[in-house]
Amino acid sequence: MISGSIFLGMIGPWxxxxxxxxxxxxxxxxxxxxxxxxxxxxxxxxxxASKEEDEENVKEK
Incomplete structure (x- = not known):
């Protein structure tokens, strides 16, 4: 039985x-x-949006 992680690791150029x-x-x-x-x-x-959230967190501290 092939697990998903092994299958995903075998992606090649083709x-x-x-x-x-x-x-x-x-x-x-x-x-x-x-x-x-x-x-x-x-x-x-x-x-x-993530930058705005980070700036808000810095202002609160």
Whole structure:
């Protein structure tokens, strides 16, 4: 029986290439930049929110 941690550790270049091809087929070449832009803005908002929370914690002390 193969555990999940062993399976995840065996990801190689062929598996990554297959995932990239599947993403291209599902979303198309034109949608991927829009998806990445949305992902980037989401990460930026998360970082900004975490910085604000850290600043609030420092002010309280």
């Amino acid at each position: 598996q990554i290439a297959l995932i990239v091809v599947l993403i291209l087929l599902l979303f198309g070449g034109k949608k991927i930049p829009e998806l990445m832009r949305g992902l980037g803005s989401g990460i930026k908002e998360f970082k900004d």
